Amino acid sequence: MKAFKNVFAPIKVGGLTYKNRIILSPQNPHLSPSGDLMSIEVMEFYRKFAQGGAAQITLGCTPVNREPLDQVRGGFMLRLGSDSSHIALSRFAEMAHMYNSKAAIELFAVAKGEIKAYSDRGDSGKDRVEIMPADMSLNEINNIAEDFANAAERCVKAGIDNIVYHGAHGQISAAFFSKVFNERTDDFGPQSLENRVRFTDLVLGAIRAKVGRRLNIEYRISLDDMIPGSPTFDEVVWFVRHIQDRIDLVHVSRGLHNVHRHAPYMFQPLYFEHGINLEQAARLKAQVDVPVCAVGSVTIEQAEEAIASGRLDMVAMARGLYADPDLPRKAMNGNAGKIRPCVRCNQCINNTHTFLLPTCCSVNAENARETIYAQIPLPTGRRKVAVIGGGPGGLEAARVAASRGHDVTLYEKNSRLGGIFEVASLASFKKDNRSYLDWSIRDVLSRPNITVKTGIEVTASMLKGLNYDVVIVANGGSLIFPAFLRGKSNVCQVVDVETGSVKLGESIVIAGGGLSGCEAAWVLAEQGKKVTIIDMQPRNKLGAGVSAMNMSALMEKLDELKVEILCETKMEDVQSDGIVVSKDGEVRKIPCDNVVLALGITPDTALGEELYRELDCEVVCVGDCATRMGTLRNAVSTGHMAGYNIF
Secondary structure (H helix, E strand, O other), X not given: OHHHOOOOOOEEEOOEEXXXXXXEOOEOOOOOOOEOOOOHHHHHXXXXXHHOOOOEEEEEEEEXXXXXXXXXXXXXXXXXXXXXXXXXXXXXXXXXXXXXXXXXXEEEOOOEOOXXXXXXXXXXXXXXXXXXXXXXXXXXXXXXXXXXXXXXXXXXXXXXXEEEEEEOEXXXXXXXXXOOOXXXXXXXXXXXXXXXXXXXXXXXXXXXXXXXXXXXXXXXXXXXXXXXXXXXXXHXXXXXXXXXXXXXXXXEEOOEOOOHHHHHHHOOOOOOOOOOOHHHHHHHHOOOXXXXXXXXXXXXXXXXXXXXXXXXXXXXXXXXXXXXOOHHHHHHOOOHHHOOOOOOOOHXXXXXXXXXXXXXXXOOOOOOOHHHHHOOOOOOOOOEEEEEOOOHHHHHHHXXXXXXXXXXXXXXXXXXXXXXXXXXXXXXXXXXXXXXXXXXXXXXXXXXXEEEEEOOOOOHHXXXXXXXXXXXXXXXXXXXXXXXXXOOOOEEEHHHHHHOOOOOOOEEEEEOOOHHHHHHHHHHHHOOXXXXXXXXXXXXXXXXXXXXXXXXXXXXXXXXXXXXXXXXXXXXEEEOOEEEEEEOOEEEEEEOOEEEEOOOEEEOXXXXXXXXXXXXXXXXXXXXXXXXXXXXHHHHHHHHHHHHOOO
8 A cells, every 4th residue: 555555545526536546447348238228238337347446437438419329320339328327337336436436438429320439531531530510510510419418317317426537549629620521611620729628628528517516527638640740748738727627537548549550549458658648748738737648558656756746636447457356456456566568569459449249358367257256166176286388378277266265287398388478478579478477476375275397398298197177178279380491500499589599690581471570580680680561461450469559550560661571472481592482483592591481380289188188187278289379378268267167
């Protein structure tokens, strides 16, 4: 508590007193049926954040439109456009208040019809947002303002404490304030600051006229839209000063939702620094008279420093709380070292934004699956469990099995735990991976009912007679190395680059444009080497299994480093002076000093098959030895279920 005394000091914001300075940033978990119903999955998803100590939990992405959701783009969202919606919402508010947490909901208007996420540019070649101001009639403008006011009144009826008005990421108020997107010629046009803010004035005025000060308004804003012609910082300051008498909190973000190249700045991958919006938010706070909150990969340490120095009032977190919903409680109780770190892989966002699937978490397998795990009964006895492999899947299986009361022996053939993920944590831009791996190892080593044995390669004969009830196999996979390349001195594996165990020349070709190949290209290009990537897939298919946001950031970095990427290109041979490739039937040689293979893994199934045949107990395979999609999420989720499912 002493280490984070400022984060956990109460604060008065508008008509509310928050128990601490951490709020759950609005996200849509895609667990709700469309309409004005709330599923038990949604309730249990949000409950854990309130239980974990967040001062506010926020339902994300809630349309206010009066039209039915089949007329607007609004799937998997609670709807506040009908008078019956407050009934479902009241259950959410009651649940939040059980834990002394404030109940909040993010309101926004959605466009009619289907709009592809991250559409970037329209037929004119210009960047677009979901609702373009010039497309709206005066009647539609007035209707939307009325819809916001009616939605706010329904929130009051439901017992909601705070509405988050979504004015960031190119949402409708931001579009009206932007000279780029506002092409109107009337009083709502871009001819003056007063005109540009007129729509927001109309909406906020309608809300306050309807509900007064019976709830707070948290205004979410992008301080930087990140495209030429966007509102300047001084204009945003003017905007906030103009509306600050009608709002209670400013929530600072950046970027535009529909512009694909901006996605990494809204959902920062591990390649970005933490606290990406803190400095700009602090600049804003110094010039306005309303409390300021910032989102953007903020760590608990950054939050304490910013709040202690008076640079910020509150912080908003989403992915950090996904990874560990108990983050606030652990930090408050002096257990910050036990907080499970987020690796910022963005699989959570990728699921919802790219595939319209329920959200997930690579390091917290139960995230958005709370009701599924709640149905699994308690073990009927204390079992003796062997886990083979000390990578992320084996570590998670051992941790969970031990937490369920079983006695676990973890075997690792190498001298240290971590498996291939340790190699995947070596680059300077992958500190988040290292933090997670350190946490996982630390947790396993701290448990008295886990015995760790390193430097032991397990066989079936070794385990016979040890009377294990369950054996969980997490021995990973083998790196793909085509037979026709064996023995060639200028060919190595991508792990050799990551560990620095090989000496390379100045011109490198990497065969394989997945995550490991692209990250290795970054490392080598920063060393000043000329790097080319070849892959048989088209460019938009590179990085299978990786979130679109992270791949976008990675590709932008490779372009910056002038890495050449040759797609739909096949490796035919490697010679002493270069690599032979083919594309569209044309064969050519690319001169290079070395070829680095990043072709993925093949599951190592032999041990699992041997144990299944030879042992008289349950054998379960998890992680890379059971799949060709070697991701952290797969390793952790399968390991978690294997450890949980022992009865």
